[in-house]
Amino acid sequence: MKQSRLFPWIGFIFGAIYFLVPLIATFEFSLRMQRGIYSFKAYQVVLADPGFQASFSYSALIALATIIVGVALVVPTAYLVQLKLPRLRPVVEFMTLLPLVVPAIVIVFGYLRMYNSSSWLPMTGSARSTDLLLIFAYVTLSLPYMYRSVDTALRTIDIRTLTEAAQSLGSSWPRILIQVILPNIRVGVLSGAFLTFAIVIGEFTMASLLNRPAFGPYMQLIGANRAYEPAALAVIAFAITWACMGLIQLVASFSPGQKR
Amino acid sequence: MSTTALPATAARERRIAWSWLGILPFLLFSLMFLLLPAANLIVGAFQDPSGNFTLQNIVNLGQPSIIRSYTLSLEISAASAFGGVLIGFALALATILGGLPRWVRPTLMTFSGVASQFAGVPLAFAFLATLGRTGLVTALLFGIFDINIYRGGFNLLSFWGLTITYLYFQIPLMVLVVSPALDGLKREWREAAAILGATGTQYWTMIALPILWPSLLGAFLLLFANAFGAIATAYALTGSSFNIVTILLYAQIRGDALHDPNLGYALALGMIVITGVSNGAYIWLASRSARWIR
Numbered sequence: 131m132k133q134s135r136l137f138p139w140i141g142f143i144f145g146a147i148y149f150l151v152p153l154i155a156t157f158e159f160s161l162r163m164q165r166g167i168y169s170f171k172a173y174q175v176v177l178a179d180p181g182f183q184a185s186f187s188y189s190a191l192i193a194l195a196t197i198i199v200g201v202a203l204v205v206p207t208a209y210l211v212q213l214k215l216p217r218l219r220p221v222v223e224f225m226t227l228l229p230l231v232v233p234a235i236v237i238v239f240g241y242l243r244m245y246n247s248s249s250w251l252p253m254t255g256s257a258r259s260t261d262l263l264l265i266f267a268y269v270t271l272s273l274p275y276m277y278r279s280v281d282t283a284l285r286t287i288d289i290r291t292l293t294e295a296a297q298s299l300g301s302s303w304p305r306i307l308i309q310v311i312l313p314n315i316r317v318g319v320l321s322g323a324f325l326t327f328a329i330v331i332g333e334f335t336m337a338s339l340l341n342r343p344a345f346g347p348y349m350q351l352i353g354a355n356r357a358y359e360p361a362a363l364a365v366i367a368f369a370i371t372w373a374c375m376g377l378i379q380l381v382a383s384f385s386p387g388q389k390r
Numbered sequence: 391m392s393t394t395a396l397p398a399t400a401a402r403e404r405r406i407a408w409s410w411l412g413i414l415p416f417l418l419f420s421l422m423f424l425l426l427p428a429a430n431l432i433v434g435a436f437q438d439p440s441g442n443f444t445l446q447n448i449v450n451l452g453q454p455s456i457i458r459s460y461t462l463s464l465e466i467s468a469a470s471a472f473g474g475v476l477i478g479f480a481l482a483l484a485t486i487l488g489g490l491p492r493w494v495r496p497t498l499m500t501f502s503g504v505a506s507q508f509a510g511v512p513l514a515f516a517f518l519a520t521l522g523r524t525g526l527v528t529a530l531l532f533g534i535f536d537i538n539i540y541r542g543g544f545n546l547l548s549f550w551g552l553t554i555t556y557l558y559f560q561i562p563l564m565v566l567v568v569s570p571a572l573d574g575l576k577r578e579w580r581e582a583a584a585i586l587g588a589t590g591t592q593y594w595t596m597i598a599l600p601i602l603w604p605s606l607l608g609a610f611l612l613l614f615a616n617a618f619g620a621i622a623t624a625y626a627l628t629g630s631s632f633n634i635v636t637i638l639l640y641a642q643i644r645g646d647a648l649h650d651p652n653l654g655y656a657l658a659l660g661m662i663v664i665t666g667v668s669n670g671a672y673i674w675l676a677s678r679s680a681r682w683i684r
Contacts, residue, residue: 135488135489135490137484137488138483138484138485138488138489138490139484139490141481141483141485141488142481142484142485142488142490142494142498145477145481145484145498149501149505149562151520151526151527152516152517152519153516154526155516155519155520155525155526155527156515156516156519156520158519158526159524159526160519203415203416203419204416206413206415206416207412207413207415207416210409211413214409215409215410215413218413222416225416225417225420225425227669227673228420228424229424231662231665231666231669232424232428232662232665232666233618233620233621233636233661233662233665234619234621235619235621235636235639235640235643236428236431236661236662237423237424237428238643239427239431239639239643239654239658240426240428240430240431241423241427242643243430243431243434243655244426244427244430266419267423269423270424303412325507328507329507332511332512333510334510334621334622334625335622335640339640339643346510346511346622349512349515349626350511350622350625350626353511353514353515353518353626354629360515360518360519361515361516361518363512363515364512364513364515364516364519367511368504368508368512368516371504371507371508372504374507375500375503375507376500378503379500
């Protein structure tokens with residue numbers, strides 16, 4: 131059956147235009163800071179701003195901590211659910227999907243009610259403990275993605291055989307997880323990590339409501355007060371998202387499944 | 391004594407206990423940072439300021455300004471989800487079943503992965519630079535076609551403006567969600583239908599769409615919930631002036647804009663109910679469509 135390719139092409143080109151035009155427009159806008167000529171002035175201004183440097187490093191650090199806590203929480207759980215406690219799978223999967231059901235703003239509202247400075251666990255009492263609360267907030271936010279990547283990676287390897295082999299060689303449980311399982315699911319863990327980074331780095335709602343000096347609230351502030359810098363920030367943010375997704379594809383191409 | 395009498399069973403029990411211990415941090419974490427905070431709000435929604443049970447907060451949700459913000463949120467979410475499903479499905483259909491060159495599909499998938507995550511504050515900036523008052527497309531439409539969209543009544547800070555902006559992540563999300571379902575349409579079904587004399591239209595209306603509809607409806611609900619909980623884009627576009635429910639809740643958390651903390655909890659409860667129903671239906675439909683698409 132020979133079918134016309136005209137409509138598919140029209141659809142594809144329409145899609146390409148819809149996605150590319152805002153990017154081109156944003157880039158063009160970001161070059162307009164100096165009157166009459168195109169220049170990278172807006173980028174220079176943004177990158178030299180101490181507020182940018184401080185908020186970006188803060189968010190990058192929080193993202194890193196989120197990834198570490200997330201991996202430490204998800205890997206043992208997904209491993210044990212698959213190997214020993216399959217009956218718990220529905221419960222655990224429900225929990226990991228919950229952050230998609232409860233909006234971020236509602237989750238952080240709950241935190242503010244539960245962990246405010248006059249509660250039984252005053253986590254918003256000091257800046258450091260609020261940072262910790264923000265990290266936990268981001269762990270919940272990235273939980274669906276992290277769990278899914280790790281769980282998928284665990285399915286592609288034979289964890290039972292690997293575990294039994296390690297056990298018969300006298301490995302302890304922490305050692306099995308860190309030296310046997312983790313290296314074998316590194317592709318899944320890294321995918322989850324990059325996705326987490328992309329989500330956390332520019333997140334606005336939770337950081338803003340917890341009053342932390344993160345990149346998202348900084349961008350919002352610049353957007354409310356400046357003309358051309360926001361466009362430069364949008365281009366930078368898009369480049370970061372693109373880099374994270376590119377890295378996911380790159381590590382996936384090194385995965386054991388791809389070689390065969 | 392029992393360990394020597396039944397060594398195997400005891401060892402097995404101990405191992406199971408160890409497994410439970412290993413999963414305990416996760417369960418504790420979910421309890422403290424997901425379940426209890428949400429439950430806390432739900433309880434607060436049914437309490438008066440002194441902690442007694444009341445339904446007054448739920449009744450108070452009926453005041454016109456709150457109803458309006460819920461309505462606007464629901465409209466924008468529904469419109470952007472509907473547009474996202476329609477356009478995303480067409481796009482996926484074109485690239486997967488349209489016989490386009492091989493490079494098209496991975497390109498679209500990569501781009502969808504990026505664009506579906508490109509939300510929040512930067513997305514607002516991008517659309518201000520595109521369709522804002524001094525945006526590129528606005529200027530081009532005026533320069534080339536002499537159309538002033540702002541004089542024509544368009545405003546980025548409106549129902550249509552926000553819907554178009556949301557479509558930027560809704561369409562790619564749809565492409566990602568629906569592609570596995572399209573891959574699941576087996577060649578044999580199409581061939582069998584053709585052998586029995588079905589036309590292309592008959593194949594689509596009588597075979598493909600009935601198989602795909604749980605996926606499509608499920609995707610709609612997923613996109614709907616996705617838009618409903620979003621706030622950063624709208625907030626960066628409009629400041630606190632745009633009356634959708636997430637922005638109202640943000641103002642309430644920031645400075646008790648409703649002058650009634652417990653009404654704020656009820657507002658959050660309403661949001662949980664709406665996204666909960668939407669996602670619950672999605673999960674149910676996804677399990678239904680999983681029967682066909684393996």
